[in-house]
Amino acid sequence: MRDNEEISVGAEKVEKIERGDVGAEEMKRMQGAAANGGARSAEARRAKAAAKTAANAANGTRELSEKEIAQQKKIAREEARAEKRVAAAKLKEEKEEEKRVRAEQARADKMHRRAERAEREIRRREERDAGREEKGGKQPHAPGFGGWLAAVVSLSVAVLALGAIVTVGYFDLQETKGALAGGYQSSVYEFSELVENMDANLAKARITDGSYELQKVLTDVLVQSELAEKCLENFPVEGHSAESLVSFVNRVGDYSESLLHKLAAGGTLTAQEEEVIEYMYQTVEKIRSNMPALIESAKGGTLEELLNETGDFNAEFGNLSNTTVEIPKSIEDGPFAQGAAKGDSELLSSAEELTESQAAERANSYFEEYKATEMRLTGKTQNGPFASYIFEFKDASGREFYAQITQRGGYLSVFDSYQPCSSHNYDVKTCVEIAGNFLEKCGYTGLRPVWASEAGVECCVNFAFEQDGAIVYPDMIKVKVCEERGIVTGLEAHSYLANHTQREIGQAKVSREKIEANASRRMQLHGVRLALIPVDGKEVLTYEIRGDFGGRRYYAYVDAATGETVEIFTVVSTDRGSALL
Numbered sequence: 048m049r050d051n052e053e054i055s056v057g058a059e060k061v062e063k064i065e066r067g068d069v070g071a072e073e074m075k076r077m078q079g080a081a082a083n084g085g086a087r088s089a090e091a092r093r094a095k096a097a098a099k100t101a102a103n104a105a106n107g108t109r110e111l112s113e114k115e116i117a118q119q120k121k122i123a124r125e126e127a128r129a130e131k132r133v134a135a136a137k138l139k140e141e142k143e144e145e146k147r148v149r150a151e152q153a154r155a156d157k158m159h160r161r162a163e164r165a166e167r168e169i170r171r172r173e174e175r176d177a178g179r180e181e182k183g184g185k186q187p188h189a190p191g192f193g194g195w196l197a198a199v200v201s202l203s204v205a206v207l208a209l210g211a212i213v214t215v216g217y218f219d220l221q222e223t224k225g226a227l228a229g230g231y232q233s234s235v236y237e238f239s240e241l242v243e244n245m246d247a248n249l250a251k252a253r254i255t256d257g258s259y260e261l262q263k264v265l266t267d268v269l270v271q272s273e274l275a276e277k278c279l280e281n282f283p284v285e286g287h288s289a290e291s292l293v294s295f296v297n298r299v300g301d302y303s304e305s306l307l308h309k310l311a312a313g314g315t316l317t318a319q320e321e322e323v324i325e326y327m328y329q330t331v332e333k334i335r336s337n338m339p340a341l342i343e344s345a346k347g348g349t350l351e352e353l354l355n356e357t358g359d360f361n362a363e364f365g366n367l368s369n370t371t372v373e374i375p376k377s378i379e380d381g382p383f384a385q386g387a388a389k390g391d392s393e394l395l396s397s398a399e400e401l402t403e404s405q406a407a408e409r410a411n412s413y414f415e416e417y418k419a420t421e422m423r424l425t426g427k428t429q430n431g432p433f434a435s436y437i438f439e440f441k442d443a444s445g446r447e448f449y450a451q452i453t454q455r456g457g458y459l460s461v462f463d464s465y466q467p468c469s470s471h472n473y474d475v476k477t478c479v480e481i482a483g484n485f486l487e488k489c490g491y492t493g494l495r496p497v498w499a500s501e502a503g504v505e506c507c508v509n510f511a512f513e514q515d516g517a518i519v520y521p522d523m524i525k526v527k528v529c530e531e532r533g534i535v536t537g538l539e540a541h542s543y544l545a546n547h548t549q550r551e552i553g554q555a556k557v558s559r560e561k562i563e564a565n566a567s568r569r570m571q572l573h574g575v576r577l578a579l580i581p582v583d584g585k586e587v588l589t590y591e592i593r594g595d596f597g598g599r600r601y602y603a604y605v606d607a608a609t610g611e612t613v614e615i616f617t618v619v620s621t622d623r624g625s626a627l628l
Contacts, residue, residue: 122311122312122313136266136267136269136270140270140273140274140277231281231282231283231345232345232346234278234279234281234282235278235282235342235345236342237274237278238275238278238279238282238338239338239341239342241271241275242275242331242334242335242338243335244267244271245268245271245272245299245331246328246331246332246335248264248265248267248268248271249268249324249327249328249331250328251264252264252265252268252328253321253324253325258310258313261306261310261316262307262310262311265303265306265307265310266303266307268299268300268303269300269303269304269307272296272297272300273300275296276293276296276300279292279293279296280293282364283360292334295330299327299331302323302327306320317583337363340363341360341363341364343363344360344362344363345360392432392544392545392546392547393548394456394544394547394548395433395453395455395456395458395544396455398455398457399455399456400454400455401436401454401455401456401457403424403436405457406424406436406438406452406454406457407422407424407436409452409457410422410436410438410440410450410452410459413450413459413488413489414440414442414448414450416534417440417442417443417448417534418442418443419440419441419442419448420441420442420443421439421440422439422440423439423440424436424437424438425437425438425439427454430451430460430461430541432545433454433460433545434453434454434455435451435452435453435460435461436451436452436453436454437449437450437451438450438451438452446464446465446466447464447465447466448462448463448464448465448536449461449463449464449465450462450463453544458490458491458544459538460540460541460544461538461539461540461541462535462536462537462538462539463536463537463538464529466536468503468504468505468529468530468531468532468536469504469531470504470530470531471504471530472530472531472533473506473528473530473531473533474530475499475501475506477533478499478506478508478528478530479499479506479508481528481533481534481535482496482506482508482526482528482535483496483510485526485535486510486526489538491510491524491540491543493512493513493514494510494511494512494513495511495512495513495518496508496509497509497510497511497518497520497523501530504529504531505527505529505530505536506527506528506530507525507526507528508525508526508528509523509524509525509526510523510524510525510526511523511524512543512547514549514550514552514579515552516576516577517552517576517577517578517579517588518576518577518579518591519550519578519579520578520579520580520581521542521546521579521580521581521586522542522543522546522547523542523543524538524539524540524542525538525539525540526538550579550586552577552579552588553588555577555588555590555607555608556607556608556609557590557605557606557607557608557609557610559575561610562575562590562592562605562610563575566592566603569596570592570594570595570596570601571594571595571596572592572593572594573593573594573595574592574593575590575591575592575593576590576591577591577607578590578591578604580604580613580614582613582614587606587613588606588607588608589604589605589606589607589613589614590604590605590607591603591604592604592605599617599618600617600618601615601616601617601618602615602616602617602618603615603616
């Protein structure tokens with residue numbers, strides 16, 4: 048109120064000055080008052096500012112809470128944007144699918160109408176010829192001539208009808224075959240365009256720093272991978288020949304989706320995740336560079352040429368599919384399948400260094416049951432912190448194998464087979480036993496199976512080291528068993544060789560009973576055990592909780608010291624067996 052009164056009085060004085068109703072003495076008095084008033088106003092403003100500063104200091108906790116709320120709102124907005132983009136893309140995909148179905152239906156209706164027109168034309172000809180025959184029967188003819196003429200006319204009509212049917216059927220068949228060939232070619236062109244777009248977006252993802260921009264390009268990659276998979280389903284090739292390419296496209300989509308969830312929650316990419324993006328880009332780039340040859344083989348090709356298993360199209364598609372033999376190493380195919388690789392290997396640094404002949408002897412002993420022949424040392428390679436000798440050999444049936452033996456210690460680090468399996472003769476339980484026995488023969492002990500998944504007629508088993516009752520996930524070995532022959536056909540031990548050492552596991556501060564009680568309220572439990580897992584570059588002792596809820600299988604990991612959940616996976620089914628997301 049006082050401020051309002053002062054403003055009103057000040058306004059009256061200004062009006063007097065403007066009218067010239069103020070004398071010199073009064074003018075001096077007013078100027079002095081104004082100066083004093085300005086000083087008082089300045090002092091008042093300083094006091095008000097000091098009070099506001101004190102209030103801000105007292106309310107610091109409240110302001111921090113508001114910032115957190117703002118951050119949560121930002122995260123929610125980012126999630127909503129990502130969901131909208133995915134929903135919009137899926138809606139576009141559904142519309143395109145509806146358009147494609149309508150086009151196929153229109154083509155079928157057109158062919159049906161043509162057949163009906165041909166049938167009506169035949170009936171009209173028959174009726175017209177029948178009328179002529181009846182009319183001609185009334186004219187005088189020599190005895191028997193009318194019957195002979197009727198027979199000739201009937202035969203002619205039958206020949207014409209048969210010719211019309213054959214002609215219509217021929218053109219309909221040719222049109223159908225042409226439509227099928229055109230559909231295959233259209234799928235090839237569409238797949239090529241999607242690969243171009245995926246290549247461009249993954250190239251952007253390699254260098255993008257901003258979370259929002261990275262979410263945009265990964266959303267595009269996710270949608271494009273789903274559309275690319277549908278295109279591959281329409282290719283005129285057998286499912287087995289397209290398996291590796293379809294698997295790669297699926298995994299790119301799944302991994303992009305998992306990164307989107309992480310970014311939407313405010314997370315950032317790790318060095319391993321950036322390496323996976325680089326891998327996906329390099330592989331898509333290889334596919335893109337091979338697409339022109341595939342398009343050329345499909346261009347103008349007839350249906351028979353496209354379906355020919357030994358034709359140019361199938362040959363070029365085989366070359367394209369061979370570019371994706373590997374799979375992204377950080378896409379989970381079991382709990383913590385990548386481990387947490389360290390800079391140096393404590394296991395190998397103190398091991399004895401083997402000569403080439405010693406490494407060859409070690410390889411022969413590992414593959415004694417394979418009756419290895421033509422064992423050849425083909426070179427050396429450097430896998431992270433350790434070097435390995437490369438060997439190739441054949442078994443008694445002439446199947447080719449590839450192996451790497453570490454230069455220090457002589458451990459089998461990599462093993463692979465070039466011969467696919469084709470039938471199912473061994474179950475998962477037996478395959479796990481076969482894999483465990485093979486690891487013991489190769490000198491790997493103290494391991495426990497932690498994950499098994501069937502991929503076609505192959506069984507993939509993950510083994511992890513067990514110490515003091517805890518599963519040490521960073522020390523992991525993956526083994527592949529052929530269910531047709533009941534032998535190991537693949538092994539990868541990089542994580543184990545890089546990380547294995549004796550650790551101080553420590554004691555859990557939260558009881559197992561408390562963890563089980565809390566988890567059983569949320570899911571149907573299948574087991575709880577201690578597990579050492581990698582978390583942000585560190586190894587953390589946790590409880591691994593396995594259970595089902597709502598028709599899904601979950602793996603949850605709770606910090607054994609604090610009781611806080613640090614990681615959750617859900618099991619999903621893919622064309623290469625079960626995997627975790």
